[in-house]
Amino acid sequence: MQYARQYLPPLLLVVLMALGAGAPAADWPMLGGGPQHQSHSSDPVPLNPEAKWQVKAARRFYASPLVVGQHVYVAARGKRIKALDVKDGSLVWETSLGGTVSATPAISGDILVAGAKDGVVTALNRVSGEIKWQLKTGGKVLSPPVILDGVVFVGSNDLFLYAIDLATGKVRWRYLAKDYKYGGLYASPAVDAKRVYIGGKNGVMHAMARDSGRPSWKAALGSSIYAAALIDGDRLYVGSYDRHLYALRTKDGGILWKVELDDWPQGSPVLLDGVLYIASRSGILYGIDAGRGTVMWQLDLEEGLRHSPVLGSNGIGVIGTTGGRLLGIDLKKQEILWEREVEGGVFGSVALSAYGLVAVTLDGIVVLMH
Numbered sequence: 114m115q116y117a118r119q120y121l122p123p124l125l126l127v128v129l130m131a132l133g134a135g136a137p138a139a140d141w142p143m144l145g146g147g148p149q150h151q152s153h154s155s156d157p158v159p160l161n162p163e164a165k166w167q168v169k170a171a172r173r174f175y176a177s178p179l180v181v182g183q184h185v186y187v188a189a190r191g192k193r194i195k196a197l198d199v200k201d202g203s204l205v206w207e208t209s210l211g212g213t214v215s216a217t218p219a220i221s222g223d224i225l226v227a228g229a230k231d232g233v234v235t236a237l238n239r240v241s242g243e244i245k246w247q248l249k250t251g252g253k254v255l256s257p258p259v260i261l262d263g264v265v266f267v268g269s270n271d272l273f274l275y276a277i278d279l280a281t282g283k284v285r286w287r288y289l290a291k292d293y294k295y296g297g298l299y300a301s302p303a304v305d306a307k308r309v310y311i312g313g314k315n316g317v318m319h320a321m322a323r324d325s326g327r328p329s330w331k332a333a334l335g336s337s338i339y340a341a342a343l344i345d346g347d348r349l350y351v352g353s354y355d356r357h358l359y360a361l362r363t364k365d366g367g368i369l370w371k372v373e374l375d376d377w378p379q380g381s382p383v384l385l386d387g388v389l390y391i392a393s394r395s396g397i398l399y400g401i402d403a404g405r406g407t408v409m410w411q412l413d414l415e416e417g418l419r420h421s422p423v424l425g426s427n428g429i430g431v432i433g434t435t436g437g438r439l440l441g442i443d444l445k446k447q448e449i450l451w452e453r454e455v456e457g458g459v460f461g462s463v464a465l466s467a468y469g470l471v472a473v474t475l476d477g478i479v480v481l482m483h
Contacts, residue, residue, distance in 0.1 A: 142219065142260075146423070148302075150301065150381040151343065152421050152422065152423050153383075154423065156426060156467045158427060165483050169478060171190055171191065173477050174189065177257075177473070178471045178479065179219075179220055181220045184196045186220065192212060193208065194214065202479060206241060207242065208244065213230045218257070218258065224238065224245065224260075226265050228258060230253045230254070232250045234277065250275065253269070253270045254269050255268075255299050259303070263278065264276050266302040269298060270297035272313075273287040276323075302341070303342045305323075305344050307322070308321060308323055312334070314337045314339075316333060316334045329366075334357075338351060343382050349361045350389060358372050358374060374399060376394040376397070380419070383421055383430070396416050396418050398414055398442070400447070410447050419458075419459075433458075437457055439452070457474030469482050
């Protein structure tokens with residue numbers, strides 16, 4: 114496959130305040146940077162980013178990119194997983210799977226795990242692209258997997274949440290999240306030391322014991338849950354398609370508060386210094402008091418949003434728009450600092466690592482900026 118290389122016109126970025134726990138330097142191994150979906154990086158966002166390289170790598174991208182070691186990993190809209198060289202975007206390997214991959218994969222060590230619409234979960238060697246094992250579920254896999262302590266957690270539209278041994282591909286346990294006929298598990302699981310949490314299309318949030326899959330609690334929210342919950346200590350924060358953001362207790366699912374937004378919440382909320390940042394589908398970025406559940410401010414970014422912001426260690430965050438911009442906002446002042454443009458809408462969150470930030474677009478573009 115020939116890769117067309119060209120440098121972009123300038124891009125758009127968001128500046129949030131970040132202090133941050135998160136992925137190790139040079140790595141962004143799964144959606145939200147880790148199994149608790151905090152979207153914090155220990156690396157800084159470039160202050161005045163320029164495109165180091167740009168490649169046309171697919172027809173379109175919905176899934177978010179990953180960066181681990183010397184490679185950028187992308188799930189193309191077709192049936193391919195690709196690894197690109199982080200230095201110049203050149204193709205290192207690509208592996209074809211049996212079904213379309215539209216959910217962000219996850220990486221731990223030398224293993225990359227991806228789910229596909231044919232219901233198969235596949236583990237690849239992330240260095241070579243060689244298939245290590247495959248597991249067939251009973252429904253489409255549209256839930257981005259997470260990996261923690263040698264276990265893969267992933268939902269399937271057969272309504273089971275699976276805990277899979279990373280080394281062997283054997284199912285350790287599975288949990289049935291009952292739903293209506295056309296329901297399913299679209300959200301990525303969130304995992305802490307005790308439990309796994311996942312929301313269903315029917316609006317029910319489920320919690321189960323991490324080691325056994327034994328049910329812990331269920332909480333009915335107002336409508337469908339498509340994005341992962343954010344875990345912060347003894348609280349979960351999760352958006353629902355009843356246009357509310359919810360705060361729940363991790364121990365029992367008790368609802369502490371809910372706050373109404375103007376439109377459907379997109380992606381997981383991001384927490385910094387007691388303030389939650391959440392995007393709405395219409396393009397509003399909200400700042401919400403995490404303790405009381407009250408809107409502190411809102412900023413209209415003037416184009417649709419489809420994912421979470423990502424925070425760097427230097428107090429800068431990144432978010433993209435459906436119009437092909439990455440936005441830069443100082444959240445204390447609630448003002449855009451600068452902007453750049455990319456070719457095509459940005460539907461997946463960016464990956465942030467020591468190499469810079471990586472974004473993918475609906476036009477099939479992958480770009481690294483530093």
